[in-house]
Amino acid sequence: DADVTQTPRNRITKTGKRIMLECSQTKGHDRMYWYRQDPGLGLRLIYYSFDVKDINKGEISDGYSVSRQAQAKFSLSLESAIPNQTALYFCATSDLSSGRGGEQFFGPGTRLTVL
């Protein structure tokens, strides 16, 4: 079983719709992250959370919001989707208590298309 799961895996929606992407993890990690990846580009951080009560904006948070419902769940919402939010979205987790200084574990990704 995957340690980090994302749903849905693929989604096609229309401009203006509200979309929620969900991430769950069974690794017991405190830290969770949402990234987007555009073709030919690296990962850009949207939001991150160090624990249930801690939410932080990343470099490209405009147009997105998040909810950390539990240690194991971190959801990303697009309040009103627009075509330039078409991308591959990854959720990731990390656990600094392991002493490894920030290795991240990624979910399989959600491919979102906004028409």
Next chain:
Amino acid sequence: RKEVEQDPGPFNVPEGATVAFNCTYSNSASQSFFWYRQDCRKEPKLLMSVYSSGNEDGRFTAQLNRASQYISLLIRDSKLSDSATYLCALPNAGKSTFGDGTTLTVKP
């Protein structure tokens, strides 16, 4: 200057070749570094960690040059299965900054 910059690639090499990628970074205080491998349309997965001067794992060697602020990834005896995009990452304050990746294609 971007915080993390990678060789733009793509690198196209024959099987058996040795290939090296560089990743330069701007934060001189960085203490640890990671190389991730990403297959097409898949999630990145950790390939190697670098905490001191370097690390070696089979055909893969990662080296750190603090004076020039770059890390390199060397792949010896390239296999077809090494074809992928390689991302370097710098953790900082609980987050990681990723490079844009270098794409490697190993051809028969």
